[in-house]
Amino acid sequence: MPTHKLINSVTVGSGGAANIDFTSIPQTYTDLIVKYSARYTGAGANTVSLTFNNNSSGYTYRTAEGSGSSSASSTTTSGTSGYGGYVNGTSGTALTFTTNEIYIPNYAGSNNKSFLSDYILANNSTSNIYEIMIAQLWANTSAITSVKLIPASNLFAEYTTAYLYGISNA
Numbered sequence: 001m002p003t004h005k006l007i008n009s010v011t012v013g014s015g016g017a018a019n020i021d022f023t024s025i026p027q028t029y030t031d032l033i034v035k036y037s038a039r040y041t042g043a044g045a046n047t048v049s050l051t052f053n054n055n056s057s058g059y060t061y062r063t064a065e066g067s068g069s070s071s072a073s074s075t076t077t078s079g080t081s082g083y084g085g086y087v088n089g090t091s092g093t094a095l096t097f098t099t100n101e102i103y104i105p106n107y108a109g110s111n112n113k114s115f116l117s118d119y120i121l122a123n124n125s126t127s128n129i130y131e132i133m134i135a136q137l138w139a140n141t142s143a144i145t146s147v148k149l150i151p152a153s154n155l156f157a158e159y160t161t162a163y164l165y166g167i168s169n170a
Helices: none
Strands: 002-011 020-022 031-038 045-050 060-066 075-078 082-087 098-105 113-121 130-138 145-151 163-166
Touching: 002 020, 020 098, 020 163, 031 082, 031 145, 060 082, 082 113, 082 130, 098 145
Parallel strands: none
Antiparallel strands: 002 163, 020 145, 031 098, 031 163, 045 082, 045 145, 060 075, 060 130, 098 113, 113 130
16 A cells, blocks of 8 residues: 655745755655645746756646636646646735645656646635646656745745655555
């Protein structure tokens, strides 16, 4: 039966944080999961980028998204980072944090790395619920030793929390 073990956690303090960086990830697990609950210091909601091993090339992703008031859509994108999620800003419902999860199977293997991100952004009404799932690929055969979450603008707000788990299939 798979077991989850907390490898590291971060809670953003007063003043915010420019990024969340998990480093020195042990290579003893089969998979990784990053879970975080975040909010921006700026007004609008915005994206969070993700990089592995501070590498800025070889990321491709396909999104499937929908909201409480519109039909689903899909897009394919490539770039210098992966898609780490989406986060509410100060113009959203007060004290509402966005929940995000990133699942990274076979992170220590020697193949290109596929991974999945999903999040739910809510502002306390059915028309302001937004959900997205993103299938991604990092075209790199290196083992993942660090994961960095980078807000597109502003800072991660105080009380943003992030957790890195290792999964063992033993």
